[in-house]
Amino acid sequence: MCELGERLKRAREERGLTLKEAARQLALKAEVLKALEECRFEQLPEPPLARGYLRRYALLLGLDPEPLLALYPASPSLPPPPPRARRGGPPWGLLLALLALLGLGYGAYLLLRPRPVQVVELAPEPPPQAPERYPLKVSSEPPGARVYLDGFYLGQTPLETPPVEGGRRLLRLELPGYEPVEEELALEGPRALAYRLKPLPQAPSPPQEASASSGAGKLVLKVEGRSWLRVTQGEKRLYEGIPEVGAELAFDLPVEVRSGNPGAVRVILEGKDLGPMGEPGKPLTRRFP
Known part of the structure; x- marks a missing residue:
């Protein structure tokens, strides 16, 4: 693996x-x-x-x-072709026997061949039709949500896309500090969609930025690279999303932090710099009492 x-x-x-x-x-x-x-x-x-x-x-x-x-590889590798069998000398005896059989078969065909049949040409099958494409408009309150269609990033709301392929598509909206929205669409014509995003519990807006000099009872997370974060306090979810690189998020203790890329998150606990939260690319959960 x-x-x-x-x-x-x-x-x-x-x-x-x-x-x-x-x-x-x-x-x-x-x-x-x-x-x-x-x-x-x-x-x-x-x-x-x-x-x-x-x-x-x-x-x-x-x-x-x-x-x-x-x-993920740019182009998945294919299994190598099977090795060719080594060629020996030409089997003259077998070739002569095949030629003799072909001659006998052709002579029998000339004697027993049926009368020519009129061939009726059938019309070629029409090429498959390209799937229909439709324009898509997406807006949100508040605006600025990132829009994904089947996992592909399209832009931020308010958004009007060029015509996209119809059928069953998966739409997702993400905005830091708000619950993500995911909906399966039956795109069978032009669509204009509007969403009202719900703030995360106990966090009606994204956490305020704070300086590294926060004092006692504070945890500051300095985001030095892209990383998904979730911060909870007991059963309450204070934050979930992917903050901007360079942001500093401050929380009152105690909290529990889950990071998808701990090496990109610097921890400052009660004014003391503890360094990166963990190793890059290895998801980690840490509790700060």
């Missing part, structure tokens, strides 16, 4: 999910997730679509998708 598969499988098992449960939440086949975890990339769809599946799977597991996408 490769490093990409190991990270996916370990994160899924930490969340207590089976492949079938994860596949049901993503509206995908369990075989697709299993192929990702076992690094059988040649059994997945074309790379752009497979990378979209990988992004959605990583977000479901609380992982930062960017390091995982960097591990």
Whole structure:
């Protein structure tokens, strides 16, 4: 198993999910997730679509998708062709026997061939029609939410896309400090969608930025790279999302922090710099009493 598969499988098992449960939440086949975890990339769809599946799977597991996408090969390798059998000298006896049989067969055909039959040419089958495409408008309150369609980033709200392929599509909106929205659409014509985002519990707006000099009873998280974060206090969820690089998030103690990329998050506890929260790319949960 490769490093990409190991990270996916370990994160899924930490969340207590089976492949079938994860596949049901993503509206995908369990075989697709299993192929990702076992690094059988040649059994997945074309790379752009497979990378979209990988992004959605990583977000479901609380992982930062960017390091995982960097591990996905640009073009899955194919198995090498079977070696050709070594050629020996020409089997003249076999060739002469085949020529004799061909001559006898052709003579029999000339004697027994049927009368010519009129051939009726059938009209060629029409080429398959391209799928219909429709424009899509998405707005949110508050604006600025990141919009993903089947795992592909389209832009921020308010958003009006060029015509996209119709059918069953998965739409997702994300805004720091607000609950993400995920909806399966039956795109059978032009759509204009509007969403009112719900603030996370006890956090009607994203956490305020704070300086590293915060005093007693404070935890400051300095975001030095892309990382998914979730901060809870008991049963209350204070924050969940991917903050901007360079942000400093402050919380009152005690809290519990879950990071998808701990190496990109610097911890300052009651004014003391403790360094990175953990190793890069290895999801970690830490409690700060």
